[in-house]
Amino acid sequence: MTDSLPPLRDVIREYDLRAKKSFGQNFLLDLNLTRKIARVPGDISDSVVYEVGPGPGGLTRGLLAEGAKRVVAVEMDPRCLDALADISAAYDGRLTVHQGDALKMDEQELLAAKEGEKMRIASNLPYNVGTMLLIKWLTLDDWKPWFASLTLMFQREVADRIVAQPRTKAYGRLSVLAQWRGKVRIALNVPAAAFTPPPKVASAVIHFEPTEPIDSEVKLKDLELVVEKAFGQRRKMLRASLKALPVDPQKLLAMAEIEETKRAEDVPVADFVRLAKCYGVMKADARP
Numbered sequence: 001m002t003d004s005l006p007p008l009r010d011v012i013r014e015y016d017l018r019a020k021k022s023f024g025q026n027f028l029l030d031l032n033l034t035r036k037i038a039r040v041p042g043d044i045s046d047s048v049v050y051e052v053g054p055g056p057g058g059l060t061r062g063l064l065a066e067g068a069k070r071v072v073a074v075e076m077d078p079r080c081l082d083a084l085a086d087i088s089a090a091y092d093g094r095l096t097v098h099q100g101d102a103l104k105m106d107e108q109e110l111l112a113a114k115e116g117e118k119m120r121i122a123s124n125l126p127y128n129v130g131t132m133l134l135i136k137w138l139t140l141d142d143w144k145p146w147f148a149s150l151t152l153m154f155q156r157e158v159a160d161r162i163v164a165q166p167r168t169k170a171y172g173r174l175s176v177l178a179q180w181r182g183k184v185r186i187a188l189n190v191p192a193a194a195f196t197p198p199p200k201v202a203s204a205v206i207h208f209e210p211t212e213p214i215d216s217e218v219k220l221k222d223l224e225l226v227v228e229k230a231f232g233q234r235r236k237m238l239r240a241s242l243k244a245l246p247v248d249p250q251k252l253l254a255m256a257e258i259e260e261t262k263r264a265e266d267v268p269v270a271d272f273v274r275l276a277k278c279y280g281v282m283k284a285d286a287r288p
């Protein structure tokens with residue numbers, strides 16, 4: 001048994017939490033599955049876990065049952081607050097819930113972690129804002145991330161793009177952004193039938209742990225721009241797709257020691273980082 005609380009189906013009935021499409025609601029009701037997801041980051045007993053969109057609280061209960069020191073959750077749908085208050089009471093106040101939009105939250109302020117407490121993120125994300133949130137967390141200006149890990153549910157197709165390797169169709173902007181700054185893997189595949197209501201497509205949980213950046217001198221903005229232009233026309237050779245940059249693409253590719261006939265899909269993450277660094281240097285040199 002996970003806890004003394006009623007099964008999630010009963011919670012949903014009691015509080016009339018019928019899933020709403022507008023909130024991207026697909027609930028996980030199997031507490032064995034949510035505990036499995038909560039175990040992905042490893043030992044969380046020293047961690048304050050940030051959860052976006054707890055809904056009726058399936059993953060929240062999994063995280064608390066697996067020993068999270070505290071869980072701080074942000075939920076947009078006010079209908080869920082009473083059910084979440086019951087969880088907080090059953091777990092001695094280890095759960096705090098804020099109502100609002102996770103895209104606008106200052107997570108570190110909400111988490112208020114004390115010395116020695118790790119901060120982690122674990123969420124079954126609403127699909128309509130999942131990618132935006134991931135990009136928010138991966139594009140912190142100063143890459144000393146406040147979180148020790150991200151454990152996140154995405155549609156399988158998005159998860160595939162995050163972990164994709166060069167020379168595959170799924171390899172793109174999201175792969176470069178994630179893999180530039182950490183180690184990422186698919187931790188768990190989750191069939192559509194595991195959700196209520198079931199979405200149209202399968203899902204997967206990715207686990208990301210930040211590492212030192214490949215090159216700390218590279219500016220995030222430069223990398224984002226170079227990658228955006230390269231993949232914006234992914235079928236074209238780089239000497240053509242990079243024409244949209246305000247520098248000579250052939251000179252840039254020569255400086256970065258990347259063959260100009262390559263396509264974005266063929267370029268490993270480390271080479272994109274070098275390309276961005278050279279772009280930063282050329283741009284600065286070109287300034288009057």
Ligand code: SAM
Nearest residue numbers: 023026027028053054055076077101102124126
């Ligand atoms: N964690 C629950 C589970 O696993 O059963 C619910 C997951 S459901 C896919 C996504 C949840 O995120 C919903 O409860 C929804 O109300 C909430 N949500 C949607 N948009 C949000 C936003 N911008 N900020 C915070 N929560 C949001």
